[in-house]
Amino acid sequence: MSTTGIKKPDTSSRRDAHAQRPLPAVTGDFYSIATTVSEDDKAILARVRAFMESEVAPIINDYWIRAAFPFELIPKMAALDITGISYSGYGCAGKTTVLDGLLAVEMARIDPSIATFFGVHSGLAMGSIYLCGSEEQKQQWLPVMRRMEKIGAFGLTEPEVGSGASGGLMTTARREGDAWVLNGQKKWIGNATFADVTVIWARDEADNQVKGFLVEKGTPGFTAEKMEDKMALRVVQNALITLKDCHVPEANRLQNARSFRDTAAVLRMTRAGVAWQAVGCAMGAYEHALAYAQKRKQFGKPIASFQLVQDLLVGMLGNITASQCMVLRLSQMQDAGVMNDEHASLAKAFCTSKCRETVGFARELLGGNGILLENQVGRFVADAEAIYSYEGTREMNTLIVGRAVTGFSAFV
């Protein structure tokens, strides 16, 4: 009885019942975007999820600390039968890019480094051959790369040329009889320390156009030195490549890469994939943060019961869901053949920005524990920084969209 004489309702039994209810499942796919694909495709996604959770999650922090690559996973990834899944022919499954994107989410949700390794091989390297190779080159490389018997890398960025690659590549190619002589350096090239083939983009001295070359492992004049001390995507083996009078046969020149427009076609395709990766990275951090919030108690209650903590969680979920809807539509446009550069650029810039904000919220939610690797979220925070910058920074993608919507180019 209160001092006013009005009896207060007894809410304790309601509270107890509430406390005993099972908690909702932890999932970042709030709008069930992954259920929009066929039953066959759902089975593929489930297979990849099981692989990532059972084979990658338990070991990845150890590799991340040592900045080492888990080579033993390559045959297991090959067995998943998902490499080059959206390409047609050459043993590839000819599935949609929506499925390809959802696969990137499944990988990045557990580990963005593994998603990047796979994206470089299956997207950038195989994609260069798929889009720019001759029929003979495709027959030679795509089946073995699909089976992951040969691993690929993609060398565009240089020590002095990053965002400005379209106009300023300094690596040169000079024709000498039936061969080409490559000279220059490439920086940041993922997988290149061990790749069997690296696609090198270089400027032809004769016509000043950018051309692509398949440089095979062990080619004299090609060296790939591992880049040390990265603070993000530490499992990915990035290399500084030096090409010193590196002779490549004319047969290894990508026969249908005639200018940077062809390089850009590869980037357009893979940029969409990076936007999906950003969704996965944000989702992984969110799911760890939600599970943590349900368990961690302060002031005698799970922190998930505090309004400000729920605000963080819902902010994260909104970011993820908006990004998912965007990339789903983007890939539908890609599958319909109507996706342009600016569509991919908008998604890449938006989703990676939202990913960066989301992983920051997740870190905040974990308090001090958020910077301990054992709680997983810190790895996503670091890795989001690399995803944010590679395959076109936010600024470059913004300029691409800005040009498309205004009709004025603001590129310098």
Ligand SMILES: Cc1cc2nc3c(=O)[nH]c(=O)nc-3n(C[C@H](O)[C@H](O)[C@H](O)COP(=O)(O)OP(=O)(O)OC[C@H]3O[C@@H](n4cnc5c(N)ncnc54)[C@H](O)[C@@H]3O)c2cc1C
């Ligand atoms: C982990 C990782 C993996 C990578 N893997 C690969 C790979 O496998 N293959 C490959 O070829 N490359 C790879 N890259 C390179 C990546 O694509 C470049 O880092 C990216 O394109 C940006 O180039 P940059 O780092 O040289 O930055 P810069 O071009 O030097 O840019 C520095 C800053 O200036 C801004 N800026 C530049 N120009 C303009 C402008 N005109 N207007 C406004 N702002 C501008 C940029 O947005 C950025 O903020 C990788 C990078 C990382 C970090």
